[in-house]
Amino acid sequence: MTNPLPSSVDSPIVRFQGVTKRYGPLTVLDALDLDIARNEKVALIGPSGSGKSTLLRMLMLLEDIDDGLIEVDGRPLTHMPGNGSLVRASERWKREGRSRIGMVFQNFNLFPHMTALENAAEGPVAALGLSKKEAQARAAELLERVGLADKLDHYPAQLSGGQQQRVAIARALAMRPQIMLFDEVTSALDPELCGEVLNVIRHLGDEHDLTMLMVTHQMGFAKEFADRICFFSEGKIVEQGTPEQVFGNPQHERTQSFLRAVM
Ligand code: ADP
Ligand code: MG
Numbered sequence: 001m002t003n004p005l006p007s008s009v010d011s012p013i014v015r016f017q018g019v020t021k022r023y024g025p026l027t028v029l030d031a032l033d034l035d036i037a038r039n040e041k042v043a044l045i046g047p048s049g050s051g052k053s054t055l056l057r058m059l060m061l062l063e064d065i066d067d068g069l070i071e072v073d074g075r076p077l078t079h080m081p082g083n084g085s086l087v088r089a090s091e092r093w094k095r096e097g098r099s100r101i102g103m104v105f106q107n108f109n110l111f112p113h114m115t116a117l118e119n120a121a122e123g124p125v126a127a128l129g130l131s132k133k134e135a136q137a138r139a140a141e142l143l144e145r146v147g148l149a150d151k152l153d154h155y156p157a158q159l160s161g162g163q164q165q166r167v168a169i170a171r172a173l174a175m176r177p178q179i180m181l182f183d184e185v186t187s188a189l190d191p192e193l194c195g196e197v198l199n200v201i202r203h204l205g206d207e208h209d210l211t212m213l214m215v216t217h218q219m220g221f222a223k224e225f226a227d228r229i230c231f232f233s234e235g236k237i238v239e240q241g242t243p244e245q246v247f248g249n250p251q252h253e254r255t256q257s258f259l260r261a262v263m
Contacts (some may be wrong), residue, residue, distance in 0.1 A: 007069055009035040009231075013211050014059065014179065018081075019068035021054055021235075028054045030235035031068065036213065041205055044215045046232030047258060052215040056181045058105050059213075060216065061094045062245035072097055099127065102172030103181040106188050108164045110156040110171070112230070117152040117162075120171040127175065135174070142170040146200045162193030166200055173204075180204070182214040193220070201225070219263055223247055231255045 012035035021029040028051045036042055044052045058065050061077060069086070070077045077097040079086035089097075110119050119155040120139035124130040130138070143152055144165050156164050165185055172180060182201065186194040197223050204210060205225060222229060222243065229246040231239040231254075239252040247263075250256045 009037040009040075010178050011038075012071075013038045013073055014034050014213075015061075015069075015071040016055070017069045017071070019055075019058060019070060019230055020066045021051075021058060021063075022066050028235050029058065029065075034230065034237060035209060037207055039211055040228065041212045041226050041227045042214070042230060043226035044213065044225065044232060045217075045219070045222060045258075050232040051235040052141055052232050053183050053237075054105065056183050056213065056215060059179075060101060060167060061098050064088075069253070072100060075165070080098045096148050099175065100178045101181060102175055102177035102179070104165070104168050104172050104185050106184045108156070108168045108188075112156050115153050115155055116148060116159065116167045116170075119156070119167055120174050122170060123175050139170065139174050142173050143167065145169050147196070160193060161189045162196045165189065169197075169200055169204075177210070179211045179213070182212065182216070184217065187217060198225075212249070212254075217262065219247065231258070233258075 011045060014036040016032050016034040017027050019032045032055070044055065046052055046165065057063060059070060065078055068158045070118060075097055076086060076089070077094060080089045080093045098122055111122065114122065117139050120143055121132065121135035124135040125132055140152060143149060146169055148163060148166055148170070151159060151163060156167070159167065164238055186197050189197065202225060205212060214226070226243055228240060230237045230241050231246060232251070237247060239250065239255045246255065246261065250259055
């Protein structure tokens with residue numbers, strides 16, 4: 001049995017339709033379809049090189065797709081209306097669509113010459129036109145929420161990896177995104193620092209009307225956190241379902257062998 005229930009969702013907040021991405025001869029995403037419901041928490045799992053990060057990068061429009069369509073809230077991100085049909089999106093159109101999405105990467109990507117507060121306040125000033133004072137008030141509140149009220153004036157080098165990653169989460173949230181993307185956000189951390197970051201993510205899931213997509217190798221967390229697990233193999237989602245379905249009773253041979261190896 002392959003690919004049970006490509007769950008169709010009414011008015012999804014994110015829709016990938018036949019999305020294909022190639023690097024030279026390599027097809028990294030292969031006509032991929034995926035609908036994500038508002039406020040849904042989705043974990044993307046699968047072997048290294050199967051296309052999980054590429055999917056998130058395409059949603060952030062970090063690069064163009066080769067075929068297909070990506071929509072956010074019913075608005076095509078990759079294409080826009082023109083000449084009676086959809087044409088390739090302009091940079092401005094992409095920027096506007098992307099502004100609803102926040103992303104946190106494996107390697108924090110903080111500005112080293114800015115304090116935690118300045119890092120988290122920078123986006124709202126630069127991209128949303130908030131005053132420095134308004135942006136810093138928003139940033140301070142978010143840093144408090146991720147447990148860093150006493151670190152506002154610290155530079156990244158003065159913070160642990162877990163603290164830096166929490167600054168990165170606060171920085172993404174400062175843009176008030178509807179959708180948050182997390183790409184292996186704990187894999188650069190020592191095991192004892194993963195918990196504090198996962199706790200922040202867990203609370204975000206509870207407190208906010210946020211749709212979340214997370215690439216993770218931590219199956220225990222995926223199981224507890226996600227409404228839906230999507231298993232990737234070679235640029236396709238070969239199996240998806242609830243954590244109970246995918247972890248408890250995987251159908252596809254590749255899911256079974258992957259889970260045997262990692263759990
Ligand atoms: P995953 O996140 O599942 O480990 P990725 O999405 O990072 O996988 O990568 C999927 C495939 O695409 C890999 O084979 C990777 O080497 C390739 N790839 C990713 N980015 C590039 C790029 N910029 N140029 C060429 N190949 C790439
Ligand atoms: Mg990856």
